[in-house]
Amino acid sequence: MHQEPKSGTRLKTPEEVILGTPGLSSDLRQKLVPIISALTRGGKIMASLISRGPLLGITGSAGKENIQGEEVQTLDRIGQDTFCQALGQTQKVRELLSEEEPLPTFFPESDPDGLLVAMDPLDGSSNISVNASIGSIFAIFRRSRTQEPEDLFGGDRREILAGAYILYSASTSFVMAIDQKTYLFTMDPSFGGEFLGTGEPVFFPSGGKIYSTNESYAPLWEQGIQDYITWVKTARQPVMTSRYIGALVGDLHRNLLKGGIYLYPAEGVPGKGHGKLRLLYEAYPMALICQFSGGIATDGVNPILSIKPGSDLHARVPLIAGPMDLVSEFHKRTGHPL
Ligand code: P6P
DSSP states (O other): OOOOOOTTOOOBOHHHHHHTOTTSOHHHHHHHHHHHHHHHHHHHHHHHHHHTHHHHTOSSEEEEEOTTSOEEEHHHHHHHHHHHHHHHHHTOEEEEEETTOSSOEEOTTSOTTOEEEEEEEEEOGGGGGGTOOEEEEEEEEEEOTTOOGGGSSSTTOEEEEEEEEEEESSSEEEEEEETTEEEEEEEEGGGTTEEEBOOOOOOOOSSOOEEEOOGGGGGGSOHHHHHHHHHHHHTSSSOOEEOOOSOHHHHHHHHHHHTEEEEEOOOSSTTTOOOSEEIIIIIHHHHHHHHHTTEEEESSSSBGGGOOOOSOTTOEEOEEEEEHHHHHHHHHHTTOOO
């Protein structure tokens, strides 16, 4: 559960939490602190631009498509440039993979032992023009020493160290999963835009009754998933209620605080689809956040974090994410017990 800070609680910044985590070496702390500062600095800039978007005329389309074949919004590009510049300036990021760029950005001036970052700089772009929640999603990886320079993101020889997202909504939240814990911070616009939180870990509540999915695709899903969705609405005790924002960050954040399961199953021919969410910069970070919050993320069969990416750095996966009780129930009902 997430406890609101009580009056008088001394609030902490994400950097202070990292400096206090026991399981990180000083070398990793020295890399992670400036990287997390770059993410929150980029988040402040994006929050300011998003909140003034209609006045600045930046809520529309950029008039081109990204590698995913999706229409790029002006704020997608601004997000790409904002976070790429902030991360490059740290000189602690060796390489940046982004949804908005076909190939990773390599920072030759950075620390040769720098970390890898994969990001979706602005997720849920279709919500921008209607003032609905959107977010930025990040995964931070450690390079393995055996990797050749040109093979930074290739193969499976890297380890995810942290997952994080920024939610631009009624308030701007920063959620960070690191060293076996998940932490929640809120931006204080009146205090120079600093992100502050209790420093206490956040956990999914059990017994949640929310499911989040786009049911218009239900006819395309495997029969077992169609039956599960029918069951949660009719025969399950208690029945579940549907909440779907259309932005992964917004749906996952609500489900983290209230208890709910997010489902984006494979579409197309049952059992042959690949889902929509991207493995490296959407599913992986959300899977780490779920895991460190007492939950799990899977592709409907296997844990997301057990999936080794292939050569396609923008590979998609089905995503089932939420608290252990609800995801386990889904897997049991669809014939793939965890
Ligand atoms: P649909 C946004 O485009 C996104 O990648 C996720 O943030 C969101 O959960 C999902 O796709 C929405 O997809 O097909 O329901 O519009």
